[in-house]
Amino acid sequence: MKNVVIIGANGRSAREITSRLAQQKDVALTLFLRRPHRLDGIATDTMTLVEGDAHDRDALRTAMIDQDIVIVALGGEDLDTTTAAVVDAAEEAGVRRIVTINAGGIYDELPEPFNTWDYQRAGATRPRNRKSADVVEQSSLAHTILRPVWLTDETVTDVELTRKGETYKGTETSRASLGKFIADIVTDPNSYVGENLGITQPGTDGDRPTAYR
Template sequence: MSKVLILGANGKIARLAEHIFVDTTDSDLKLYLRNADRLKDFADSHTLAEAVEGDATDTTNLADAMKDVDLVYANLAGNNIESQARAVIEAMHAENKTRLVWISTLGIYDEVPGKFGEWNKKVLGDYITNYAAAAKVIEDSDLDYTIIRPAWLTDKPEVDYEVTQKGETFKGTEVSRRSIAQIVVDIAQDPDKYSRESIGVNKPNTDGDKPAWY
């Protein structure tokens, strides 16, 4: 049995991961979010889940939430994502925690090719710059991290993906949130999986100038 702290626990990918955790594993979950009432019903209905209120830049509160966990899964967003990354690292150091799964985005290494890469840069703009800065902070740390760089996200009820590594050209244009959630759960069950790696994740055979549905 493992205990997982989920930061940004009300996010779409995080909510999917939470349901996979409770349906298919015996992991304990700590659900960390700014308004814990949003997940009160979920936490109350699952004995292995606990909702914790806090901000992802509050190092003291983060460290307190990390005291008895085995893995930290960060599903965070915002213009201050680099500051959140620094706070998470500081809190993990304070509690001697090492295993981190961090959701980022595609394009942070300029790894998306061709017209899709140009389109992605144009649409995401500073979002890529901010997430690249946060990823660098994590990669420069001594943590046992996995950075996940999803393609454009869909709500398709499927697990269908392939992985590219940092330094490789990104493939495809889209992937389901459920696929990303499943990867997170799989890492929690096998912490050596994708250790110290930054992985791009896409659905096979979705190459194009932009996501087909956009």
């Protein structure tokens, strides 16, 4: 049995991950979020809901005891701070495997003119997202960092990957593809260890996402 905890379990991407992990019979799933009632009708009796704040290292550490894999689906203006708290708690609790969702653009790796368009709309988030990725890479944890771009609710689960240092491909990432990709990593926790990956929906190259054209 694999014990898996999702930090920030209320988000739309987190729900895509949860629904897929719920189908894996060898996964015991813990959902960590500030307001567990938000998952009423979504969480099942086989899941453990933990009320807690990602700024609270003690709460995080308690939730991570005996966990094998931690999945970080946080966002917000202090992502670097909360990521540091999660990493510290995971190391203290003895967790070895971490998967985090970050964002494309943090290395100025998006192709032009998409890079300029994205920077004009979300450039203010890049420094803290970059710090968040740095914290994970500098940790002792076996990590995978995923860098999606503009998220959609498309049902497609095919992905196109780029590695750190490579020019990004595509302008969109479906939440469904994030959910499936992370669930596949849980199936094989040795996959993509040490990787920092751009992840997109194939066929979405262009100067901006479809919804903004």
